[in-house]
C-alpha cells in the first residue's frame with residue numbers, strides 16, 4: 248500500500264504531539280516531572296488603527312482597533328514565521344484573538360512540530376469580552392468562549408485559555424472581578440467536561456502594589472473550582488539594565504509569594520531605555536523570581552505602532568531587529584531551575600481574605616449563564632423584540648438598551664432595568680443579567696411596551712417588532728409568572744454545555760460583528776466592550792422583579 252506524503256504526514260502528528268503541561272501547586276510541570284517555564288512571545292498582528300477604533304471608543308472603550316487578523320489561520324504566514332520563532336528559542340506564543348470559524352490545523356500542527364505551545368485569549372474585541380465599564384458574564388460570552396475552546400480542543404499544544412486581559416484596571420472597575428472569577432469557574436467546568444487538561448489563565452494589568460496583590464489574591468483564592476490556574480501580570484517595569492532590586496520585581500515577587508497557583512509575566516519588555524537587552528530574562532528564570540513565576544511572554548513579535556515589534560516584513564523577506572536577537576540570546580542562555588520537585592508539591596487553597604477595602608468586589612459570584620432560561624423568557628415572557636438587523640449590531644443594541652431603560656423609568660411600570668443589571672460590588676445579580684445583550688434589550692423594550700400597549704411603543708425607530716410567539720401585551724403579573732416558570736428549579740451553577748458542536752474547520756454561524764487585536768501593551772489591549780456602559784450606572788441597586796442569584800466563592 249502506498250501513502251502519499253500528505254497521508255503520511257497526517258499519520259505522524261500524534262507522534263510529535265507536545266505533552267500537556269499541568270499545574271501542581273504553584274508550579275508547572277511536564278509529564279516527566281520537569282518544571283516547565285514559559286519562554287514566550289506575543290504573536291498577534293496589530294489591528295487596523297486607521298479605520299476601526301471609533302466603535303470601541305463610542306462604547307466607552309480605549310481607542311483600540313475593533314478588527315483583528317487571526318494569526319493562526321494563515322498557513323503561509325505561520326510557515327514564514329515559525330523559523331524565526333525557533334530562532335528566538337520560544338516554547339510558547341500568546342495569541343490574543345482568533346476566529347473560531349476558521350481552520351487552524353496547519354498553524355497548530357506546525358507549531359506543535361516546532362515545540363511551541365499556544366496560550367490563547369478567548370475574548371474578542373468590541374463586544375467579545377467582559378466590559379469593565381458595565382461588567383456582565385453572559386450566555387453570549389460563554390458561548391463565544393466555548394466556541395473557541397471547541398475549535399482548539401483537538402490540538403495538543405494549547406497550554407492555556409486566557410479568559411481575560413486587563414479587564415479590571417482600577418479600583419473603580421474592580422466590581423468586574425466577580426464576573427471574571429465566574430468566567431474562570433465556568434470555563435474550568437466546561438474544560439473538565441470535555442476532558443481537556445488545558446490550563447485557565449488571566450492576565451492582569453500592573454498597578455500599585457496593594458491593588459496588584461489584592462486582585463491576585465481575589466482571583467486565586469478559594470475552592471480550586473473557581474481559581475485560575477495561571478495568574479499573569481502584564482509588566483513593563485524592568486527597563487534597560489535595571490536589577491531585581493530596583494525594577495520593582497522584588498516587590499512583585501514578594502507580593503505574589505503566597506499565591507497557591509502558578510504565576511507568569513503575561514507580557515513583559517520595557518522599551519523606554521534603548522534597544523532591549525532583556526536582562527530580566529535571566530532574572531525571571533532563576534531564583535528568587537522562579538520560586539514564584541514560571542516564565543513570561545515578551546511583547547511583541549509583530550510590529551506595533553508604538554515600537555514593541557521585533558520583526559518587519561518586506562519584499563525581500565522578514566527582517567529581525569536587535570531586540571529580537573537579544574531576546575533569542577537571553578532565552579537560549581537561561582534555563583529555569585528544575586526545582587522544587589513535583590512530588591513535593593500539592594494543590595492547596597489560598598484562604599480568601601476578607602475582601603480588601605481597595606477592591607470593590609463581592610465574594611458572591613454571578614450564576615452560570617443559562618441559555619435555556621434566557622431563551623425561555625425571551626419566548627414566553629417578552630412582547631417586543633429587536634429586528635434581526637438591529638440584533639446583529641452590538642452598538643445599536645447598547646444604545647437602545649439605554650434608551651428603553653430611560654423610557655421605562657418614566658412609566659408607572661413595576662418593572663425596572665434592575666432585572667438586567669448585575670452588581671459585582673454588592674453581589675446582587677438580576678435574573679436576566681446573565682442573558683445576551685439582545686435578550687436584555689428585548690426585556691426592556693417589552694416592559695415599556697407592556698406598560699404602554701400602543702403600536703408605537705414597540706417601534707424604537709424601526710428597530711423593534713411585536714413578538715409573534717404569543718399574545719401581546721402581557722400584564723406585569725403575566726410576564727412575571729412566565730419568567731418565574733422559566734427560572735423555576737434552575738441551579739445557580741452547573742457545568743455549561745456548548746451551544747454549538749465542536750468546530751471542524753468549516754464555517755460556523757454567527758460571529759461577533761467586530762473584533763480587534765493586540766496593539767500595545769498594558770492599558771492598550773483590553774479587547775472588547777459591551778456597548779451598554781451606562782446601564783450599570785443607571786440601574787445599580789437592588790434586584791427588582793426576581794430573587795437575585797448568588798454563589799459564594801469559597
Ligand SMILES: *[C@@H]1O[C@H](CO)[C@@H](O)[C@H](O)[C@H]1NC(C)=O
Pocket residue numbers: 292316317318319320321324560
Ligand atoms: C499574513 O501576512 C500578511 C503580510 O504581513 C498580512 O498582510 C496578512 O494580514 C497576514 N494574514 C494573517 C491571517 O495573519
Ligand SMILES: *[C@@H]1O[C@H](CO)[C@@H](O)[C@H](O)[C@H]1NC(C)=O
Pocket residue numbers: 417418419
Ligand atoms: C476612581 O473614580 C474617582 C471618581 O470618579 C476618581 O476621582 C479617581 O481618580 C478614580 N480612581 C482611579 C484609580 O481611577
Ligand SMILES: *[C@@H]1O[C@H](CO)[C@@H](O)[C@H](O)[C@H]1NC(C)=O
Pocket residue numbers: 470471472801
Ligand atoms: C468546591 O466546590 C465544589 C462545587 O461547588 C464542591 O463540590 C466542592 O466540595 C468544593 N470543595 C471544597 C474543598 O470546598
Ligand SMILES: *[C@@H]1O[C@H](CO)[C@@H](O)[C@H](O)[C@H]1NC(C)=O
Pocket residue numbers: 460464501502503504505597598599600
Ligand atoms: C498572602 O495572603 C493573604 C490572604 O490569605 C493576604 O492577606 C496577604 O496579604 C498575602 N500576601 C503576602 C505577601 O503575604
Ligand SMILES: *[C@@H]1O[C@H](CO)[C@@H](O)[C@H](O)[C@H]1NC(C)=O
Pocket residue numbers: 525526529533576577580581
Ligand atoms: C546569561 O546567564 C547568566 C546567568 O544567569 C547571566 O548572568 C548573563 O547575564 C546572561 N547573559 C545573557 C546574554 O542574557
Ligand SMILES: *[C@@H]1O[C@H](CO)[C@@H](O)[C@H](O)[C@H]1NC(C)=O
Pocket residue numbers: 374375376387388391637638639640641644684757758759760
Ligand atoms: C456581539 O454582537 C453580535 C451582534 O449583536 C452578537 O451576535 C454576538 O453574540 C455578540 N457577542 C457577545 C459576546 O456578546
Ligand SMILES: *[C@@H]1O[C@H](CO)[C@@H](O)[C@H](O)[C@H]1NC(C)=O
Pocket residue numbers: 657658659
Ligand atoms: C403614573 O401614575 C400617576 C398617578 O397614578 C399618574 O398621574 C400618571 O399619569 C402616570 N404616568 C404614566 C406615564 O402613566
Ligand SMILES: *[C@@H]1O[C@H](CO)[C@@H](O)[C@H](O)[C@H]1NC(C)=O
Pocket residue numbers: 637643646647650707708709710
Ligand atoms: C435604531 O436604533 C438606533 C440606535 O438608537 C438609531 O440610531 C436608529 O435610527 C434606529 N432605527 C433604525 C432603523 O436603525
Ligand SMILES: *[C@@H]1O[C@H](CO)[C@@H](O)[C@H](O)[C@H]1NC(C)=O
Pocket residue numbers: 346347348349754758759760761762
Ligand atoms: C470569522 O470568519 C468568518 C468566515 O470567514 C467571517 O464570516 C466572520 O466575519 C469572521 N468573524 C470575525 C469576528 O472576524
